[in-house]
């Protein structure tokens with residue numbers, strides 16, 4: 427009897443948490459355990475093959491990514507939320523570089539944090555004095571896509587993205603790790619990619635050695651954001667006009683073409699106009715000017731030098747004509 431009552435209470439609490447997540451601006455929420463991830467071997471193979479490039483933190487965090495119960499002391503549940511950030515792509519102005527949709531305004535690590543903290547506070551209140559509820563927005567070793575799939579929010583596509591069947595993949599993931607007893611959701615078991623290979627075929631740098639494996643060292647997102655130094659010529663010449671991130675393997679996905687919806691971006695208010703930057707935008711800026719204009723966006727990561735490098739590559743590609 428007592429067990430049944432506890433089960434009913436955990437279901438009620440989970441429903442309340444999801445309702446609060448939606449009120450706070452998240453498109454969907456799911457609950458799962460922090461049991462070891464089933465694809466730990468895929469992470470090991472990826473790291474051993476050097477596909478993480480210079481992202482040393484991926485090596486440092488590997489043990490906790492594989493066993494997420496080790497991330498936040500006492501926590502045994504993850505509340506995973508999706509934030510829908512899709513923005514329209516305006517026409518290209520002359521001599522400009524393309525910016526990935528997620529980066530067209532406030533950095534989501536900062537921007538989503540207050541809402542996630544409020545969600546964590548709500549969860550803590552449900553659990554009482556000894557409860558733990560720690561928010562994570564793409565920080566720390568949380569295996570976000572694996573947890574989202576297990577929390578029923580979608581499947582992991584051949585482009586490695588978490589795809590929500592009702593919204594597509596232009597979503598950010600965030601989570602609250604907790605010890606509060608919340609009823610878990612069934613995992614999303616289906617693979618709805620079927621025989622499609624559009625993302626694999628469209629990648630200009632051939633960054634997918636096989637479906638669901640991304641060689642980050644060839645990915646434009648990695649090259650423009652994470653990589654330091656000169657971008658190797660054979661890759662640079664395939665980067666076209668991308669100067670920050672890349673959306674190609676998502677833009678071609680039928681699940682985005684059919685279901686991605688503008689207008690849900692209630693927290694970050696990303697600006698489609700920031701989807702293009704003039705290729706000379708960074709030439710006359712000093713560090714203070716860069717911090718003022720772009721320091722609050724994800725461009726802070728490559729910084730002024732990185733953005734100058736990226737724009738030089740795009741200018742070079744434009745002067746040689748589009749190669750894709």
Ligand code: B12
Pocket residue numbers: 463465466468469472481484526527528563564565566567568569570571572575582585586587588589595596597598599600617638639640642645647648651652670671672673675
């Ligand atoms: C490192 C990283 C990158 C690297 C490497 C990307 C990669 N595919 O690994 C780079 C810099 C290239 C990158 C790029 C981008 N990223 Co990124 N990135 C991360 C980060 C920090 C870790 C990802 C990771 O664990 N990689 C390691 C590899 C081995 O993991 P994986 O490819 O996901 O594979 C795992 C599963 O797929 C699973 N698996 C393997 N086979 C199978 C089979 C089945 C059936 C199943 C179910 C699972 C499964 O096992 C693997 C090991 O755990 C996460 C945030 C986080 N904390 O998790 C964000 C994250 C994945 N990135 C995100 C975004 C938005 C992007 C970009 C779209 C940004 C952009 N526009 O430029 C691109 C997309 C490129 C792409 N196609 O993935 C979002 C993705 C949201 C979503 N809906 O999926 C995340 C979750 C950040 C966030 N909080 O929202 N990213």
Ligand code: SF4
Pocket residue numbers: 628629630631632633634640644645646647671672673674675676
């Ligand atoms: S983000 Fe761009 S470069 Fe990276 S895998 Fe997707 S299509 Fe290829």
Ligand code: SF4
Pocket residue numbers: 583584585586618619620622623624625626675678679680681
């Ligand atoms: S483009 Fe096709 S194969 Fe790639 S993720 Fe989308 S549905 Fe899956």
